Amino acid sequence: MERYVVIDLETTGHSAKLGEKIIQIGAVVIEAGQIVERFASYVNPKKEIPPFITELTGITDEHVTEAPLFSELIPFLLPMLENADFVAHNVLFDYSFLKHELEAHGYELNTNHQYDTVELARILLPSEESYKLGHLAEQLGFEHERPHQADSDAEVTGELFLLLLEKLNALPTSTLEHLQRITKTFRSDIDHHIENLLRQDRKAQDNLFDHFRSLSLRRMEKESSENSEQPPPLQTVLQQLKDDQMKDTKQAFERYEKRAGQLQMMEAISNAFESNEHILIEAGTGTGKSIAYLFPAAFYSVANQVPIVVSTQTIPLQEQLLTKDIPILKKLLPFQLNVALLKGRNHYLCLRKFEQSLTYVEDDTYDVQLTKAQILVWITETTTGDIEELSLPTGGRTFWHDVKSDANTELGSFNPWLSRCYYARARRRAQKANIIITNHALLFTDLATEQPLLPAYKHAIIDEAHHFEEAASNHLGQSTDYLSFTYVFARLTSGADNGLLNKLKDMLERYHLFEANPYFKMEKKLKAMNEEVDELFRMLFRYVEKHYRVSTSDVGRVRYRYQSFKESGPIWDAILESCMRLHVLCKDMFTPLMNFCSLLNDLEELAYLERALLADIHAMAKQLYENEQVLYELLLEADLNYVYWIEIEAKGAKNAAFLYKKPIDVAETLADRFFTEKKSVVLTSATLTVNQSFDYQVERLGLEDFGVKRLLIPTSFDYEKQARLLLPTDMPSIKEVSETEYAMEVAIKIERISQETKGKILVLFTSFEMLRAVYEYMKDLRTDETTTTIIAQGITSGSRIKLIKLFKQSESGLLFGTSSFWEGIDMPGAELEHLVIVRLPFSPPGEPHIEAQFEKAKEAGLNPFMAVSLPQAIIRFKQGFGRLIRTKEDKGCIYILDRRISTTRYGSAFVKSLPPIPISKGKLERLLEEVQEFQKNK
Incomplete structure (x- = not known):
């Protein structure tokens, strides 16, 4: 039977080796899934407690003056610790501190395995915002009356550990097998615990999941069908709201109060939809504008069987709409409503890429291994596959680029994961939805692509509309930087998968298609590109250092605005020459690489994993080509309707240069490509007017010729x-x-x-x-x-x-x-x-x-x-x-x-x-x- 001792220490500082001392010990013993013993005591450190420790813990010198010395507590501690597994929230600190103190008194710390509840929580609770003990206690409903007091912390850590063991035990077999291989070098001896679990009969757990190939996923519910209900007339319902007669209104709204501004906004939006008009609405704080636009949108969409797109600037507002406002709305509506959230493709996990990434884990960094472990657990829970649900470590953000969904790596019918693709599922939901929630960036991406991402729509609601011009400008602009290139170079030539080009070479040899001369020429060109890019960005950095005026960006970078045809001097001449060399090298490298990919792609006998690898190579090559094209446009072409600039991190790496271009004015583009194409667009925000006038927004957004309606709803606050x-x-x-x-x-x-x-x-x-x-x-x-x-x-x-x-x-x-x-x-x-x-x-x-x-x-x-x-x-x-x-x-x-x-x-x-x-x-x-x-x- 496994026996665990959970320890929490409060100390005078971080390092026992530097003379810091324990001032409180809390311990609980767990056997057979229950806490069976508790121990807690203050400890006299024989030194003053620093003020910041007192502020953090609430423990004062008065608490410990009469407390026992650590040596007096050893007889109580050793029997608890002997042959037990050691558990702590940040095990490296508590274990090493206790070990040092015991050894200083001539004793050894005899425990078996170690478990860190921080690490375990990161793996098994991958969606938590924070892994601090106080946050986890609050989220999981544990009583934690005295944070940073050892007895309370030990108790909560014990309860957390039991919950994490339950969570681990509930995972399917294939997930556990992957975790066992990934976590061998982790702080927690999780692989040992998994080994014991895998010896058990796990049919009951496995039956709860969708098992496909080597992964286990959450079983997906059947997708809802299209809504064919006919709602009552909206004007009738609005009158009921005005008269406070609408069924379930008070239950739907917590502390519901009738708001004149909200009803006014509902009526204005309803009229705009019915009259095919665009409208600008400034709704002061407290109006309740989310419900005010969702309510008429729902009625109009269902009554006319047309989709309505709701676009926001920020993810928090999208989350608020989905988790708070839509549930309220559904309680208010006398009919069913289908709502879908659709984000840009790179927000979604690609299961095909993730499965491939699990074939190599030994050479991964700790952060990447941790991220893989998190995702393995997460896919047994998520219905969306959206990265926003994940709390990734710093290095995990980089790894996400390797496993995110990507149009360039599509395998079509060759992809066995197609039926389970999170992005495809999100798009299917959007196709059937009455209301599609998205963001400004995706909305503009949709306008620019030949194959639309959003369902065909003629009605839109733009929330956070004061950002709409900026979002359009960002999308219609271009940018690149050194890291954009180096990421691709690394994927092609090195990394945990030993470089995609090496794998391409192996595949070509396997199918007797390898041609040494073109292949090694291509490889040589790629290496020359890498060196040229490094030198080019170093020159850009030096040029900005030499020429910039006092100007810094929001992220602390130095900015320099340039016009390529007006710049001069030996460094700029060298920059342009370097850019031209890079352009030629890229073309010389890209053509044979595409030829090799094409040769392999035509083979009918190519296996699925080989096609997947080929898709990744093709995607990286295309990304490198597109990066170079953007760099060429930014440095060797000029459009007077755009503004160009370079940013550098003055104290950063000497090649940390970032290039940008943006259209100076987007009014005409918005008028021609967006507002002309839509029947009715509602633009709303709490801040659209200047001096009580909408004129500025009308001009900046290109709405002057549309007879746009305007409504200013004052705040309901006094x-x-x-x-x-x-x-x-x-x-x-x-x-x-x-x-x-x-x-x-x-x-x-x-x-x-x-x-x-x-x-x-x-x-x-x-x-x-x-x-x-x-x-x-x-x-x-x-x-x-x-x-x-x-x-x-x-x-x-x-x-x-x-x-x-x-x-x-x-x-x-x-x-x-x-x-x-x-x-x-x-x-x-x-x-x-x-x-x-x-x-x-x-x-x-x-x-x-x-x-x-x-x-x-x-x-x-x-x-x-x-x-x-x-x-x-x-x-x-x-x-x-x-x-x-x-x-x-x-x-x-x-x-x-x-x-x-x-x-x-x-x-x-x-x-x-x-x-x-x-x-x-x-x-x-x-x-x-x-x-x-x-x-x-x-």
Whole structure:
């Protein structure tokens, strides 16, 4: 019978070898699937506990002063540990620390196998956002009253371990066999446990899954048929909603309240669909716009048997629509509704590629092995095969490129996995759906491709429409970088599969088609291409270093706008010559490679795995060819309707250069290729107007000739009572001081706001440089008594989602963010009570795309600032402003530190674009007194 001891230690620091000591031990013993014994004790470390450890654990010097020494606890610990399997949440730390302490007292740590519940959870719970013990306890419903206290942590780790063992036991045989081979070098001795499981009769588990070839998948439910119901007239239902008579309304909406704006929006969209009109709708925060557009879309789609596409900019909104809004909608509707989500192809796993990847695992990195283990478990659960469900390690993102679905590697009828293809299934669902949820990127990809990805549609709803122009511009542009090339070179010549070209050579020899001279010439050309690409990108890096003006991107890169035919100098001449050489080399390499592939592809006796390999070779060759074509267009061709620029990472690798081109204006393209082709398009967002006018959007989106309808629905929130807009007058003018002085003053002001309000504060910046400078100054201002945590984008490690989660979990904190934090953040109530906008969000000077738009506006006789810069900044400003008040119960204060809002003529345009809100101007100290009064009246 397996016996496990689960250990958790709290210590004074990370390293026992550096003299750190244990201050608390928690242990539980598991036998026969149950916790049968518990042990917990404080430990006297005979040294002071550092303040940050006390803050983390709650353990003080008073707790341990009278506690036993570690040597006194050894007689209790050794019997528990002897001949047991050792389990911990991060086993390397707890095992090594305990081993060191025991050896220091002359004892050995005699345990059998080790299990790390972090590692096991990553494998067996592959969709969790975080693998911290507190998060897992919350998600899995375990009681965890005292996180970072050893007894509580040990108990929860024990419960987690039992759950993970159950999950492992429930897996099918083929999955376990793959896992056993992959996990031999893992921290957890999972292969040992699997060996025991494989000795058992597993028919009951295996019968629950779909087994095909070497993989086991979740059994798929039969796909729903098309909806043939006829709904009642929408106007009748809207009247019932107005009169609050609609069946199940209150059950569908949690705390349902009739919202006039929502009903107004429903009617407007219904009329637009019926009249075949395009409409722009700004729906203020609190309108409930998702239901407001989904409701009429559902009625119109089912009544007329036509699909309606709902497109969003961001994945979180897609997830919200699917998991929150659609279930509410279905409860409201008196008929069945089919809804499908369709993303770009590379979001979906290719089972054919993944199965092939499992033929070699020994040479994989740990991250790749872990990712393969995760995917093996995930495919027994997922119905979508969508990567967004997976929480991959860093190296796993690179591996995903090897196993994602890809049109270039299609095998058609030769692919045995076709009937189980996740992407094909998603497309089939979309073909039968009334409402298809997708994203702006796929919508534009669909417009450009000869074989449409989306079902033929004439009606669309564009949510987050303030991003629609940008999404069009990104899609109609092009880009490339050094890594795009090196990934392909690596796949063709090296890697875990020993290089695709070597496998091509083996195949050619096997079928007596190998021709040494053309093959080795091709291989030589490929090697020369690799060297040429490296040198070309190094020259691009040097050229930008030498010529760039002060201009940085949102991700901290240096930018340089170029026009190829106007650049000059020996380095640029060398760049163009290198690009031409690369062009010739690529052509000389690509033609024989395609010939070899064609020769093999014509063989009827070619086996499935050989065809699959051939498809991968063909795809990589095509990708390399397309990369080179893009590079050629970016450097050796010029279109005056586009803007071109290069970015470099100034402190990065010397070949880390990125090239881009974008159309300066997409209005005409959108008009001709999108709006003309559709009967009715609804464009909606909380931020479409500038100074209460839609004119800017109408012009930028090419809607001037369509007689587009316009509707502005004000927010349902009472900003007069819920918020205050505060404009400190004791901030320096941006133009009168240096960036350094301005950053110092911003830091002082934020620190004062934090000290006086004690609430959670979101601080929005327009550049990383300013964010970093303010962060550094604030560190200097802080005292030992300061408890407010600063979470800063680009400084605090973690993704945007992780930083927001850390902020939500903090009792009082400051969250510093740039561009991506100005929208898409929803933190109601006490999660966010104060918002600081450091600068009005004008695009930075020298931003290539904006600069080109300025020039075009000048040519048209317009004022670039008024026509381009100001409208964009106001829309961005409104997005940032909208982060604070998220519900009718929220109260909060917005501080604008940029004095231009009250000292310039254009500053009033920002204020006029906001809902009515009390505004106070004055020195910060007086404003903080007003804030105190405002907070008292909550």
